[in-house]
Structures are given as C-alpha cells and as structure tokens.
Amino acid sequence: MFVEVHGIGPPPLDARLLRTVRLLVRHPGELTVRYLQGARKPYIGPIALFLLANVLFVAMEALTDSNVFATHLAQHLHAQPWSGWIDPFIEHRVAELHTTMAAYAPKFDKAVAEHAKSLVVLMVLPFALVAALVYRRSRQPFVAHVAYSLHFHAFMLLSLCALLGVLAIDVWLGGPGLASRVFDNALALVHLVVCGIYLWFASKPVYGATGLSRAVQAIALTFGAMLTFLGYR
Numbered sequence: 070m071f072v073e074v075h076g077i078g079p080p081p082l083d084a085r086l087l088r089t090v091r092l093l094v095r096h097p098g099e100l101t102v103r104y105l106q107g108a109r110k111p112y113i114g115p116i117a118l119f120l121l122a123n124v125l126f127v128a129m130e131a132l133t134d135s136n137v138f139a140t141h142l143a144q145h146l147h148a149q150p151w152s153g154w155i156d157p158f159i160e161h162r163v164a165e166l167h168t169t170m171a172a173y174a175p176k177f178d179k180a181v182a183e184h185a186k187s188l189v190v191l192m193v194l195p196f197a198l199v200a201a202l203v204y205r206r207s208r209q210p211f212v213a214h215v216a217y218s219l220h221f222h223a224f225m226l227l228s229l230c231a232l233l234g235v236l237a238i239d240v241w242l243g244g245p246g247l248a249s250r251v252f253d254n255a256l257a258l259v260h261l262v263v264c265g266i267y268l269w270f271a272s273k274p275v276y277g278a279t280g281l282s283r284a285v286q287a288i289a290l291t292f293g294a295m296l297t298f299l300g301y302r
Contacts, residue, residue, distance in 0.1 A: 086121070089113045093224055098271030101217045115219035122226040123189055129233040133240070189226070192297050193218045199293035203286050207276040217275055221267065221294070228263050232256050265291040 089112045092100045104115060113121070130136060163170055197218040201211060236256065239245075269287035272278035278286055 085111065085113050089118055090227070093118070093220060094227070096270075096274075097224070097267045098217075098220075098274035101213070101220050101271070102274045104216050104220075105213055115216045115223075119190070119193070119219045119223045119226075122223040122230075126189075126226040126230055126233075129230045133233045133237045135233060135236065189222070193222055195297050196221065196294060199297070200290060203289050203293070204272075204276040204278070207278075209276065213275070217271070221264075221271070224267055225260075225264055225294075228260060228267075232260055261291065261295060264294055268294070 089100065092103075092112070100112060101115075103109075103112065159170075193215070197211070197214040200214040200217055201209075204214075265287060268290045269284065272283055272287055272290075276286075
C-alpha cells in the first residue's frame, strides 16, 4: 500500500522566495541571523537571493534603458572626483590603440555597461571586509559578514529596482528622468538614506549593536557602502 506523505521537504520555490523577500524588507538582519542559525530550508540562500535580485535589476535597467552602475567615459573625464587623475591614463590608452577619443568612447561605454551588470558581485567581498572592520568587537565569523553583505546587496538591488520604477513613471509622464541632474541626485540621496536605514535596523539582530555606537557604526557602514559603490563604478 502506498501512502502519500505531505509536508516533507522544502516548500515550493515561489513560497520560499516570497517569504525570503518579505523578511529581508520588513525585518532587516533577521534573514542573516536565521541563515547563521541554520534555519535555511524555509528561505532562499544568500547567494541565490542575490543572483535573483541581480536578474530583476538587470531587467529593470533594460526596461528603463538606464545604467546605474555604468559611468560613461565623458563622465569619467569631466564629472568625477578622479577626473584629473584618470586623464593621462585614458590619453595613453587611446594613443596605444592608435585611435581617437571620439572612436574610443563608444567602445569604452559599451564595455563598461556590459560588465557593470554582470560583475555587481564584486562589491560583496569589499563590503563584507568593511563590516568585519566596523563590527570587529562582535567576534562574528567572516562567513557572517559575507552573508550580511549578500543580503544587504540583495536589498540594495531591490531598492534600485523600485527607484528605477519611479524613473520609468517620471519619463512616462513626460519628465526628464536621469537627464535632470536634480532628479538624478535626488534619487541617489533617497537610495543612500534607504540603505542607511536598512543597515541601522540590521545591525542590532546581526551584531547586537545598541545605543549611540549603533548609529555611528551604521553611518560608517553606509559610508563604506557608498565608497564601494563609487569604487565599482
């Protein structure tokens, strides 16, 4: 006689995904804690969640025809803090290829746009190192910092998806979108604040941070995230 058994094994992927995203957004840090405690079957793992968030982010970028992580050559040369420092390297590269700046710029921009979408994972490890430094007194193993970083970057990508949705609505209503420096800076500021709030809330369950030090550490980690972001661009 065959008996059908229910309730054995992990829940369906869609249920796990919904549960994971809900916990990630509504209770920052709890997903990392539960992963470290071994409660993994009900949720999607940190790497899988990060990859899914990255896929959604790339789709939103394609939908809105934007490149959040890509910086065009013209911006590198004229609108970034490192513009004066990078000029000689670009000129040397152009001369080395026996081409012109006008011919080199489109190739550079295309390569940057392609790599920026696929190599977001490169931000995870530097941020984990920053977290390990900021919360060194917590004595968490390094795997905890990596899981924390993966969850944070998954949240960050979902936040960017929401902001790209706002961008799409603005363009649809006839607005300038990212062509407006004010709108661009406003979205960047909102994103920074949202990430800072996430890191503040997540610091208590993951690292046991409390009091004034909690705020100082969250600000330091937000600053570290910003530097990681700028370094990646």
